[in-house]
Amino acid sequence: MKPTSRWLIKMKRKFWHQCDRKISKVILAMLLMCLVMRSLPYFAPIRAADITQNQLAMQFSDRNGLPLGTLLTRDQDHTAVVPLNQVSPQFIHAILAAEDGSFYQHGALDMTAVVRAIKEAIHAKRIVSGASTITMQLARMLDPSSRTFLGKVREIWLSWRLTAGMNKDDILSAYINRLPMGGNIYGVEAAARTYFSIPASDLNLAQASLLAAIPNNPTYFDPLQHWARLQQRQRYVLNRMVLDGYITRATAEQTYSEKVVFQSRQRGIIAAPHFLFWLSTQLPPQHSSPIRTTINRPLQQFVEAQVQQVLSSLAANNVHDAAALAIDNHTGEVLAYVGSPDYFNEFKLGRNDGVQALRQPGSTLKPFVYELALEKGLIRPNTILADVPAHYAIPGAKLYSPTDYTERFLGPVRVRVALANSLNVPAVRVLEKVGVQTFLERLHQLGFAHLNRSAEYYGLGLTLGSGEVSLWELARAYVTLARQGQATPLIPCTDEINRVSTPHSPISCTDAMNRVSTSHSPLPNRTTWQLITNMLSDSHARATAFGVDSVLSLPFATAVKTGTSSNFRDTWTVGFTSDYTVATWVGNFNGEPMRQVSGVTGAAPLWNRIMLHLHEHQEPADFLPPEGLVQLPICAISGLRPTPDCTSVVQEYFSPADKIAYDTQTDFNLPPEYDEWLARQQQTSIATNNFRILSPHNGDIFLLYPSAQTQQKLELKLAGTKSAPVEWWLNGQKLDSQSANTLFWHLRPGNWTLEARSGEMSDKVSFQVELAGMKTARRGFSIVDSKIRSDRP
Incomplete structure (x- = not known):
């Protein structure tokens, strides 16, 4: 090489x-x-104790132990936790076969399944099957993450931590207690009890295989809406159980053909759903179960039925929603709580809670401004209030001119009549005396926590319902009124059953309610509260607006007030006897106005039915008369000791200190604020000592059109004439008159002095008449149909 x-x-x-x-x-x-x-x-292991489910299902009963509902948690999900040994083996086998057949053989990840999923995805060029194990699914339940690469890495990391701190049984137990089972139901125990009214330990194979089919896609396989889809998924579950050796093929076929009936998810709640959901959010996590509430289930179900019946009768008036509360005055316990006609009707916004929703209360706050004015001595029971046109300047806005829906004015009215008939102008005048800020502070004392804007924001309209309150707050305030100024929180559950412990101190149901309730300060002057109750229970005092025999009049002593918000969007009726307070609201959750519906036609019929039912077997005691006061006769027009000229005498309450003025004062003089109202009256029975010319006013200027000189007339009108003859003098010349207090005079150019005389009484005014085009008339006056019309704001 x-x-x-x-x-x-x-x-x-x-x-x-x-x-x-x-x-x-x-x-x-x-x-x-x-x-x-x-x-x-x-x-950094995750142990079973670290993921303990604290927000467990609650079981509720009424005051007598009758069940109201179960499986309700603080986040409005039905959840129940049971140990693994209390779950049917059939379900355990079914869920393992459906979701992770080799769960007990692999770790956090099933590498065989991962490789298989990758091969199938490469071959099909899309994801055909997943490789998520039960441990990975539990990780996703504990910490939902996006379906991205980083999200998957996070899911795997959490799965490893679970296997590091928990054994297989612990993981499986945590998993089956969190399974999404359709709607707001989570966990096998909750599903078994809701759908079949049995515990998870009693599930048979057919029921178990159907429940195990749901978690794969709870919405798609919803048993109440997509039964055919669920059956197809059940067949898959049964086939997997056959392949894993849990059952035979014959058993699978027999099970698949077995008829199984699912109960509606509504079956988990028997009565008072809005109340149960609301209460579950108020209690601390460390609660005991079952929770005994103060609800009276027969009464609750009666009220629920009446809500639906009343709404059915008002359907033609575009009325769709209602809410009601019934309270025990002696204890403050909530006996009935209805938030809508049907909680489970999502299409009609049934989950909206009309008891806790914020709406404009209309006139239902008026009793509290009158009570405060009486308490401070700004008015007295015999005070006469002016129900006449009134106008208030509001910076940056139009003039505020309160009116009643009838657009009529009654003139001088007693406090009793003004409150009982729910007159708007007198109420605004009283609030002006009291002060908006002072009244707002009193409303806060009464528990209206949601009136949290400034006094300037609400303005004088506060007494007419310019703020927003809840039916709960309104009922609580009227309970205070029923208890003669003694405030109390509303109690939804009983302490002796529901006392729970924390590491530091015991917490009771009432403790929890007090923590979330507005604090109540003692309210002074028991007598003024008794006076308001007396006025609200006077059926004759409210006869002008409601009649004597309206739905507000019951065969026993009842104090009641109605309210209607602007544009007829809300109607209210709140009233009480010596034993119970009932508050009702009728309107539309979507804000649509009702047609021809007011407080007395909307909410009052519902209030009437509940009140009659509450006192069906025992009538309430009469209200106590105001302490320390005496009744004396007064003239209904003047509020003073009757004189021979008085046409209507009534009884009214006086304090001993006011009796001296009663014995000495008889003169009745209407101030100038009544002039406009008096001038518009065709005839009046009011006799006063203030003799004066109402029309024209001193300093008025009128235009005379040459083409209509023979047609233009000025009405001369007088107040305080009684029965004595009257003489009219114009620039020293006596006028012919056939009427004691009114006549018409043809306009003529010039400066005029008009004088009226009756015995020793007289009054004088000056006015001008100018030809049209020579001088501008006083703003606000015009000639219409030969008469003078005042358009002054």
Whole structure:
């Protein structure tokens, strides 16, 4: 062999020897890295205690132990946790066969399945089958990640940590207790109880194979909506069980043909679904079960039925939703809680909770502004309030001119009448006296936590419902009114059953409610609360707006208030007896206005039915009269001691300090704010001592159009005439008049002084009449149909 050839062979051997050494080092490094990576999970293992399911299913009962519902968790998912030995072997075999047949033979990853999946994907040029093990699926349940490369790496890492800290049974147990089983049901125990009303330990093969088919795609295989699809998946599960040797082919065929009936997911809740879901979010994680609530199930089911019946009768008026609460005044316990007509009707927004939703309360806050004004001495029970046009300047906005939906004004009214008939203008006048900020602070004391904007934001419209409150807050405030100013939280569950422990201190149901409730300060002056109750229970006082025999009038003592929000989007009725408070709301969750529906026609019929049912077997006690006050006769128009001219005498309450003024004061003078209202009255029975000319006003200027000089007339109108004769004088000349307090005078250009005389009383005003085109008339006045019309804001 030539020397050159020997040298080449020698160099080749040296080269390959060096390559082998490098490759060995690389392989060794890679093996070392894999070993380190595979060992790292053991330094951060996940143990069974680390993933304990704290948010377990709750079982609820009513106050008498009757079941209300089960399997409800804080995140509104049905979850129940059971140990592996309390699950039917049939289900364990079925889920293993369906999801991971060799679960007990491989580690966190099934490398055989991985290789198979890769080969199938290469051959088909798409992903044909996955290679996720039960451990990897559990990792995905614990920490959902995106289906990307990095997401898959994260899933594998978490799977290794699970196998580092848990044995196979622990992993399988955690897995089957988290399986998605359709809708908001998770875990085999929850599914068995919801769909079949049995524990997971009692599942037979047919039931088990169907449940094991759901988790692969809970929406696609939903048993209540896609039965045919689920059956196809069940056949796959049974075939896998045959291949894995759990059952025979004959057993699989017999099982597949067996009829299985799934119960609706609604069957998990018997009554009060909104209440149960709400309560589950209020209780601490360390709760005991079952939870005994204060709900009265027969009453709850009655109220649920009445909600549907009332809405059915109002369907033609575009009314679709309602909510109701019934409270025990003595304890504050919640007896009935209905959030919508059908919680399980998702198409009609049934899951919306009308008890906790924020809506405009209309006039239901008025009793509290009147109580505060009485408490502060700004008004008295015999105070006369002006229900006449009023206008308030709001910076940066149009003039605020409150009116009632009838767009009529009653003139001078008593506090009792103004509140009972829910008149808007008097309520705004009272709020103006009280102050918006002061009233807002009182509402916060009453528990209206959601009225969290500034006083300037709400303005004087606060007493008419410019803010948003919940039915829960409203009911709680009326319970305070029913308890004569003694505030109390609303109690949804009982302490003696539901006291639970934390590492530091015991927590009861009431403790939990107090933590989430607005704190209540003691409210003063029991007498003023009794006065408001007396006014709200006076069916004769509210007769003007509601009539004496409306649905608000019951055969026993009841105080009640209605409310309607702007554009008729919400109607409310809240009232109480000495024993119970009932609050109802009727409207539309989507905000659509109702047609021809007010508080008395919308929410009041529902309130009426609940109240009658509550007192079906025992009538409530009468309300106590206001303490320390005496009743005296007053003139209904003046609020003063009656005189022979008074046409209507009623009884009203007085404090001993006010009795002195009652005995001495008889003069009744309407202030100028009544002038516009008086001028518009065709006739009035109001007799006052303030004799004055209402039309024209002093300083008015009127335009006279030459083409209509014979047609234009000015109405001369007078107030306070009583029965004495009246003489009208214009620029010193007496006018012929056939009416005591009104006549029409043909306009003539000039400066005019008008005087009215009646006995020793007289009044005088001056005005001008100018030819059109010579001078601009006073803004706000125009000639219409031979009469003067005032358009002043």
